Amino acid sequence: MPLELLLALVVGGISGIAVLLHLAGRSRQAVLTAGSARSAWLRHFPNDCVTKVLPAASGQAALVLTEGGPGLLWAFGADTVGRPLAAARVRETASGLRFEFNDFSAPGLSLSLPDDERRQWLELINTPAEAA
């Protein structure tokens, strides 16, 4: 097959499928509740014992407290991903919190959080696990 034709097929195919899926509503993000976030965390980390779940008001993420320490779960397309925060760097930004996971498979994440939510999350993230 001529390279030009292959290239046109690939670019056209990918673009067409992307547009079709988007128009068909397949770009919607998962929205997390306390219950769905707990289930999702245990799906990712079945050995954990979850003590508390705080979904963000936006539903885009949840702070998950476990006996081993805090973790962050967030919407990843229609699904979720989670990371323990033990090795993460968390800092305040103008609109919320910025998480750096020190993990090539999980680039940093910026979350928009209202002031009271941001303060509560920071306090819980910085509280030793046994005291949470």
Place this chain on the structure above:
Amino acid sequence: MTGQISFPDVTQLAVPFLIAAILAEFLWIALKKRGGRYETRDAVTSLIMGAGSVAEGLLLGFIAWALLMFLWELTPLDMGTSLWAVLACFVLDDLRYYWVHRLGHRVRWVWASHVNHHSSQHYNLTTALRQTWTGTFTFMMVVKAPMVLLGFHPALVLFCGGLNLIYQFWIHTEAVGRLPRWFEAVMNTPSHHRAHHGRNPRYLDCNYAGVFIIWDKLFGTFVPEQDHDRPDYGLVHNIASFNPLRVAFHEWAGIFKDMARPGLTLKQRLLYAFAPPGYSHDGSRETSAGIKAAHLARHPEDAGTPGFGG
């Protein structure tokens, strides 16, 4: 042996049909409201990985070709290109695929290349195209060497490899349940391969087959899909990026980061590269064996069932 033989590049020729099949699967799912899930960014990432894999073949395929042609010059054998030779080559190549695939799950160096294929939390026809960009760096082309030395021309070996890959496209679907018993007994099917893509402890390291599931039954790695334990797709530790570069290289980055840790012995550094995925020098991570053991500690009732020694 010498000789000029050429076969069509079936993976390139199949591109229009692959696109048509993806559209058909999506429309079927959308209309029937069952049989799988599609997500825009996930699907686009998978398709870009597929395109990148073809590009990698165009750019670096000469390395494997040069090695195989070197061996072809050495061998005194020539199986020819009769229908029987093609059939024998196809079956042998499928056995070759089984072992390369098994190594791909049991040796982290090879897993680093293969992991991207398992990195989607979805399972649809686009997942089939989420192929590696780094296969050349695993040096697994050497597993093709015995076939060439047996007298199968490198062009025929690569042709059969392409057919194998094309066969595996259609089994990446939830739209097909189970097929007739005789077919499920011999061939790799959507049901068998769904189990292979499951991150559930039961399904870790099972069903490595490409075309014939008999290899898994022969070598003790077959686990049938269980209706009460539906495959949960993705990785044990799911990646958090749709960026194709991160998808393609994240495990390589992990290997080199682990190998460069201070205070390790040479053996520990090498084990981070070549031990099964999940190895750690301090026991802080779990291999598939540890994950299965932890599952059985939580669910002792599963002991002796498929995937847990049953």
